[in-house]
Amino acid sequence: MADYNTIRAAGVSGARTAQIDEGLRAHMNKVYGTMSVGTFITFLAAWAISGLATTTDPSGAVAQISANTYLTQFGSAIYLSPLKWVIMFAPLIFVFAFSAGINRMSAATAQLVFYVFATVMGLSLSSIFLVFTGYSIIQVFLVTSIAFAGLSLWGYMTKKDISGWGSFLIMGVIGLIVASIINIFVASAAMQFAISILGVLIFAGLTAYDTQKIKSTYLEMAAHGDKEWLGKAAIMGALSLYLDFINMFMFLLQLLGNRE
Template sequence: MAEYQTIRTAGGVRAAAIDEGLRAHMNKVYGTMSVGMFITFAAAWAISGLAVTNDPAAAAATLGNGTMLSGLGAAIYLSPLRWVIMLAPLAFIFFGFGAAMNRLSAAGVQTAFYVFAVLMGLSISSIFLVFTGFSIIQVFLVTAIAFAGLSLWGYTTKKDISGWGSFLIMGVIGLIAASLLNIGVAYFTGAPVAGLDLAISILGVLIFAGLTAYDTQNIKNIYIQHAAAGDQEWLGKAAIMGALSLYLDFINMFMFLLQLLGNRE
């Protein structure tokens, strides 16, 4: 009986330690994600400011809404460089973070994440030229509330939603394909496919809402599975990658909601 009590007590202590470690792990995930979000929007705002000029003589181009672009702005938004800027974050995801996880320390992976956040800011900076500042703030708050609720549900639910992963990833691939098709049609014909923008935006919100809950539960499960090993370096990297997953869920949900709800200049 005494031996059983000892085992039960030891198990309770171990479970309590894992719970405490999980809370610290999730705090690091959300904290890193929040810093990345701040870097992204600060970079986007700063770059969009540099892209605009108030001097007609210095304007390299003018957008349809009357916004005058500087030489930098014309290079970013109107030249072929815009395709590089648009696809740079995607390339970084596929080719940068895999190598970073294998070769860099946890601090190095975190630095790579912040560099990616700057690239993402450059990629989405045009929102400050297209949408009103009030609507950007409004949609950001809506996204933050929705994200918080979905992530909390993913963390606390007893339901196993791991089966959602493959379907949601297939949905993301479909979104990318449909978006590229729409961009290609608009580039060659001058107008996107009728109704496709709306369908992409609605599906995008639903898919990344599901991914928010799925990724949160997955981050939690990965920590619980590996906490006993005590590899703090690996857990540190896992926290950064978890932050990256939730960061991408938030950014994409925000961008799709902005397309649906944002007021254009």
């Protein structure tokens, strides 16, 4: 892991170290700013799409989902038809495609693609407004925000090298994906509870790990004068923290959210 001791040992000190420190603050502000905008886009898109998918007017409605709420034709298409599987897995496919193609993008293009991805994620998450009460969604969002801020701050400030967590956490994510797919068909409440608990723990760890990795990546690039990748590195860092936040939010919502 690159840190200031490593930089000084390499002969970078004084004004150069101050320049790197200022650049690091700007880089992290770019990461958190991009991630925050993406998160806002996701929840705004989810809320707007859920509004288009439901109605309180039974005339012309396709299906009733609660006492006074009905699905529109649009809602039926995205929640009841086979299209729901495409919408469900679209964000996962999008992430892999984005990661594979970012080398061929400019930083501006990568940022635009990230915001498009955030909109697609909003479509995928829009059903939470049908399943959970609005109050509990806001409540869990605030809890997630506080937890995320604390974990990310610790990952940024700690002197402990936590880079060794990466392989275990990624294995945990793969296990969560497999278990979640299986539980789509099994529909076990006990399995869903276990998945949610593990999901919160894994993405809490990833929040700290990814924050330290973003910081370390910047220091390595800055120490070697590699500025070409810094713009794209900020977007990829924002994507990593965005995914940590969204997944932690969803698992906490499964545990703490009040259902309609």
